[in-house]
Amino acid sequence: MPGKLTFNVIKDEPLGFHEGDMVRFDYDGHKIFCGFVFIKKRTNNRIISVTAYDQLRYFKNKDTYVYKNKTAAQLLQMLIADFQLQAGAIADTKYVIPSRVEDNQELFTIMDNAGSITTQNTGELYVLYDDYGKLNYRNVRELKLDILIDEVSGETFEYTTSIDENTYNKIKLVREDKKSGKREIFIAQDSEKLNEWGVLQYYEKVEEGENGKVKADALLALYNRKSRKLHINKVFGDPRVRGGSTLGVQMYLGDLTVANFMMVESVKHSFYESNHQMDLNVIGGDFVA
DSSP states (O other), X not given: OOOEEEEEEEOOTTOOOOTTOEEEEEXXXXXXXXXXXXXXXXXXXXXXXXXXXXXXXXXXXXXXXXXXXXXXXXXXXXXXXXXXXXXXXEOOOOOOEEEEEEEEEEHHHHHHHHHHHHHHHHOOOEEEEESSSOEEEEEGGGGXXXXXXXXXXXXXXXXXXXXXXXXXXXXXXXXXXXXXXXXXXXXXXXXXXXXXXXOOEEEEEOOTTOOHHHHHHHXXXXXXXXXXXXXXXXXXXXTTOOTTOEEEEEEEOSSOEEEEXXXXXXXXXXXXXXXXXXXXXXXXXXXXX
16 A cells, blocks of 8 residues: 555645645654645635645556566566666566566556565565655565563554464465376465464465476465564654564563564554654564574
């Protein structure tokens, strides 16, 4: 999703701006946001409420793409060029996607599919974000911050562990040979977790050109774990924190202690005259080295 900035201004004679105009927001010497006005709401007390989005708002555009032998990074560079956006640091994602047809899809969906295919085949996770007017695509391993969150960091928190969503201890991949009519099966599983949780199976057909064994092993490494989610309100603000950042979490929750790196799924920054706070949603990030 795009980065969003909301703010209020008082309407006066010198102030004139329109939808599509650029907005920059700096705070305490930090470059926080660069985007464009999309919504203006006026009231009878001369207050204008403004909503601005960064460049990722344009990834809600739809289009059809047919591509072959491109990495996710190369695909992103093509989308950036086609829609006249500004590129920043784009990692070499290395894995070459043999072929893909994206029919009438949002650019978000097109990139998400390419990123998912890359992660499933390599175990590496990449995040797309706008950094003050430049689109970046980076490995989450490079976004680790020296921040520690504990049970006194915010006002309220909620911590959840689960094997109900996106947890699999058995991976079964199948490749259909259309000429011979035979099926090639690739299985990766964790016997210990099978005994502990029962069979939680992920099933998918493997496309031509994909290495079934490597993909099965990568998927097991990715999904063979409990999901961990933490929501915490009004944490001390840090302008470096964005979706995709990883930070340390050490919390005593009465019956267990959490000590792990977790990844920021979403963050809301609130800025006041002399105060900066964050509402954080973080998820289990034990895949980060």
